[in-house]
Amino acid sequence: MPTDASADLWLRPAEPGEAAVLAGVHLQSRRAAPMPDPVHDEADVTRWLAGRLESDEVWVADLADHGVVGYARLTPGWLDDLYVVPVAARRGVGTALLDLVKAREPAGFCLWVFASNTPARAFYERHGLVELESTDGSANEERAPDVRLAWPGAEPLRFLRGLVDDVDAQLGDLLARRAALTRAIQPFKTTTSRDPGRERAVAEALATRAPELGVERLERIAHAIITESLDAAAERS
Numbered sequence: 001m002p003t004d005a006s007a008d009l010w011l012r013p014a015e016p017g018e019a020a021v022l023a024g025v026h027l028q029s030r031r032a033a034p035m036p037d038p039v040h041d042e043a044d045v046t047r048w049l050a051g052r053l054e055s056d057e058v059w060v061a062d063l064a065d066h067g068v069v070g071y072a073r074l075t076p077g078w079l080d081d082l083y084v085v086p087v088a089a090r091r092g093v094g095t096a097l098l099d100l101v102k103a104r105e106p107a108g109f110c111l112w113v114f115a116s117n118t119p120a121r122a123f124y125e126r127h128g129l130v131e132l133e134s135t136d137g138s139a140n141e142e143r144a145p146d147v148r149l150a151w152p153g154a155e156p157l158r159f160l161r162g163l164v165d166d167v168d169a170q171l172g173d174l175l176a177r178r179a180a181l182t183r184a185i186q187p188f189k190t191t192t193s194r195d196p197g198r199e200r201a202v203a204e205a206l207a208t209r210a211p212e213l214g215v216e217r218l219e220r221i222a223h224a225i226i227t228e229s230l231d232a233a234a235e236r237s
């Protein structure tokens, strides 16, 4: 389909045989951006994208004078890839792809961006995405800090509450596990008094995972969790 941005720009679904071309776009745009070096070579990326083309929704941007210059890859609720080659920069290709993704995922979606990629973060901010949590990168292949972003869609409150519900489901499981451990420890203790040193250490450990909250807040949160866990344990016995 032609885009509003330019009569020369076309967006169309990717074809099954395009993995090699898209791998070139992927690696060229990665190398031009302030991102960690790719951990996979072109052959690996091509093989991986060939698989993704079978399962994911992939849209390609074609510029009349350059051919394929960008692509976007979506899975339900996520924008997994959005890459534009440097030669096509500032021609509205990224915006056109992002607008298409918004139209395809009107309820909202998330994506990950490397923390170091400040141009991409500014681009997404200009386009109404909001930054969610930051990580230290230990869960990604590059081991580089990253940030989750959300486009909250047509009904932001509904979309963001859906994300809260997902996290609360995990938090509930973690609270159940933690309360059970607090209970299991008690019979092995020689005193029923609380151990402020241990509780401070718990808060400090939590702060390495949730720096946005800081040790003092986490100490209060841990205190409430431990108080209620001890109370629940006492009620059971």
Ligand SMILES: O=C(O)C(=O)C[C@]1(C(=O)O)C=C[C@@H](O)C=C1
Binding pocket: 181, 182, 185, 186, 189, 193, 194, 195, 196, 198, 199, 202, 226, 229
């Ligand atoms: O480690 C202990 O001594 C516990 O009793 C467990 C626990 C906790 O739940 O983390 C609970 C109470 C103490 O004040 C400190 C820690």
